[in-house]
Amino acid sequence: MAKYLLLKHYRGGPAAVHDVPMDQWTPAEISAHMQYMRDFAARLEATGEFVDGQALAPEGTFVRYDGPGRPPVTDGPFAETKDLIAGWMVIDVDSYDRAVELAGELSAAPGAGGKPIHEWLELRPFLSEPPTITE
Amino acid sequence: MDETLLRNLTPSVLGILVRRGIDFAAAEDAVQDALVEAVRVWPVDPPRDPLGWLTTVAWRRFLDAARADAARRRREDLVDEEPAPGPAPTVDDTLALYFLCAHPSLTASSAVALTLRAVGGLTTRQIAHAYLVPEATMAQRISRAKRTVSGLRFDRPGDVATVLRVLYLVFNEGYSGDMDLAAEAIRLTRQLAAAIDHPEVAGLLALMLLHHARRAARTAPDGTLVPLAEQDRSRWDTRLIAEGVEILQAALARDQLGEFQAQAAIAALHADAPTAAETDWVQIVEWYDELVRLTDNPVVRLNRAVAVGEADGPRAGLRALAALDDTLPRYTAVAAYLHERDGDLATAARRYAEAARQAPNLAERDHLTRQAARLNALGRR
Numbered sequence: 001m002a003k004y005l006l007l008k009h010y011r012g013g014p015a016a017v018h019d020v021p022m023d024q025w026t027p028a029e030i031s032a033h034m035q036y037m038r039d040f041a042a043r044l045e046a047t048g049e050f051v052d053g054q055a056l057a058p059e060g061t062f063v064r065y066d067g068p069g070r071p072p073v074t075d076g077p078f079a080e081t082k083d084l085i086a087g088w089m090v091i092d093v094d095s096y097d098r099a100v101e102l103a104g105e106l107s108a109a110p111g112a113g114g115k116p117i118h119e120w121l122e123l124r125p126f127l128s129e130p131p132t133i134t135e
Numbered sequence: 136m137d138e139t140l141l142r143n144l145t146p147s148v149l150g151i152l153v154r155r156g157i158d159f160a161a162a163e164d165a166v167q168d169a170l171v172e173a174v175r176v177w178p179v180d181p182p183r184d185p186l187g188w189l190t191t192v193a194w195r196r197f198l199d200a201a202r203a204d205a206a207r208r209r210r211e212d213l214v215d216e217e218p219a220p221g222p223a224p225t226v227d228d229t230l231a232l233y234f235l236c237a238h239p240s241l242t243a244s245s246a247v248a249l250t251l252r253a254v255g256g257l258t259t260r261q262i263a264h265a266y267l268v269p270e271a272t273m274a275q276r277i278s279r280a281k282r283t284v285s286g287l288r289f290d291r292p293g294d295v296a297t298v299l300r301v302l303y304l305v306f307n308e309g310y311s312g313d314m315d316l317a318a319e320a321i322r323l324t325r326q327l328a329a330a331i332d333h334p335e336v337a338g339l340l341a342l343m344l345l346h347h348a349r350r351a352a353r354t355a356p357d358g359t360l361v362p363l364a365e366q367d368r369s370r371w372d373t374r375l376i377a378e379g380v381e382i383l384q385a386a387l388a389r390d391q392l393g394e395f396q397a398q399a400a401i402a403a404l405h406a407d408a409p410t411a412a413e414t415d416w417v418q419i420v421e422w423y424d425e426l427v428r429l430t431d432n433p434v435v436r437l438n439r440a441v442a443v444g445e446a447d448g449p450r451a452g453l454r455a456l457a458a459l460d461d462t463l464p465r466y467t468a469v470a471a472y473l474h475e476r477d478g479d480l481a482t483a484a485r486r487y488a489e490a491a492r493q494a495p496n497l498a499e500r501d502h503l504t505r506q507a508a509r510l511n512a513l514g515r516r
Contacts, residue, residue, distance in 0.1 A: 057494075
């Protein structure tokens with residue numbers, strides 16, 4: 001088994017094929033999209049491949065250490081930041097091919113006009129524990 | 136096997152042990168052991184006096200543990216003989232436990248966890264599930280909280296307001312995970328109301344019951360939020376509403392108004408309206424004025440602006456809103472709503488979309504995105 005992170009970006013990746021902001025969809029289209037996402041997660045739970053899924057607020061803060069006895073420095077949010085993560089799903093699957101297959105399914109979630117969005121999802125393998133048997 | 140009975144008895148047993156002078160953490164361990172024993176023994180040999188049984192077993196467990204501890208540390212003089220039976224449990228024992236678990240030296244999240252564990256009798260696993268954190272994390276949070284309160288004496292009554300804040304927090308986060316924290320908060324507040332005669336305890340209980348009554352109508356089958364005005368009022372729980380109103384009226388009659396009574400009064404006015412259009416917004420604004428006087432909370436002022444918008448028209452609401460800080464949570468959502476009521480659909484759609492980007496949770500984000508989408512779709516027609 002191998003764990004993968006499926007990253008959804010607000011921006012930063014290539015534009016989706018069917019790229020319409022959600023507030024321009026109809027309420028029914030939004031419902032269909034949400035249902036698709038819920039069904040997808042439920043199906044992965046049923047197959048024993050779902051680990052975690054979370055959504056993030058679009059804006060965050062950058063923080064860094066500023067020396068002993070001083071409060072941390074904060075900066076942002078930066079309107080010009082290129083890459084913006086919207087959320088993720090962690091899956092635990094048998095192979096890279098299966099991870100790609102699932103990412104493809106998730107990218108087919110319906111959007112405006114009920115058509116698949118074809119949005120780009122980033123697939124990142126987790127760095128795992130070293131194997132016990134090495135020779 | 137009556138699990139509810141066991142959980143109802145937990146705080147009394149724990150309270151008795153702590154009042155006998157046992158360190159809180161040790162008392163809690165002993166009570167947990169006694170509960171496990173009860174689950175094993177009671178189905179075949181039910182006790183005549185469940186509380187006495189639990190207290191005796193917990194006390195013995197504590198003595199065993201203390202003796203083992205003493206032997207380990209070669210300190211045989213720690214606890215030697217069983218003392219005379221303690222006093223019968225009083226409501227003070229339960230009450231003292233509430234105060235201890237909500238002690239001001241605890242952070243809010245620690246107080247919540249400790250209250251659910253020690254007063255509520257929930258397992259660490261259940262609490263961890265409810266707050267969506269790993270069990271080990273919750274176990275640490277609880278044991279740190281126990282250490283914090285362990286040295287405290289609680290012969291003086293605490294401030295009931297601290298306990299109410301903790302119970303309010305439990306109720307308000309009550310719908311995540313598979314543990315029903317809202318129902319648990321109501322159970323604990325009922326128990327508190329039975330132990331102490333205080334109008335704000337009654338006010339909080341009424342507030343919880345009135346909100347809980349609307350629960351089934353709050354979400355659509357697909358999980359989306361249904362705003363108050365659009366809820367199917369026939370799905371409100373009239374029994375809970377009647378109980379909440381009765382408790383509230385008795386509390387208000389004592390003429391010691393507090394913020395929870397005022398909030399409950401607003402909830403009661405909503406519950407009282409057969410349709411959204413028949414809501415008594417004028418009276419609701421008056422209650423918000425009371426709340427502003429009592430708390431001077433900016434979020435209360437924001438909610439007041441919504442009520443003003445209903446009572447005196449959206450322009451009046453927008454004027455009330457203009458006086459507030461626009462970085463307040465949900466400010467933009469309120470602005471969007473008032474603009475929509477005022478007929479400015481383009482501005483409303485823009486502000487709904489903006490509010491969706493700022494939303495603190497997914498359900499609200501989806502709801503606000505849908506509102507923007509609905510108005511944008513109208514605009515395209």
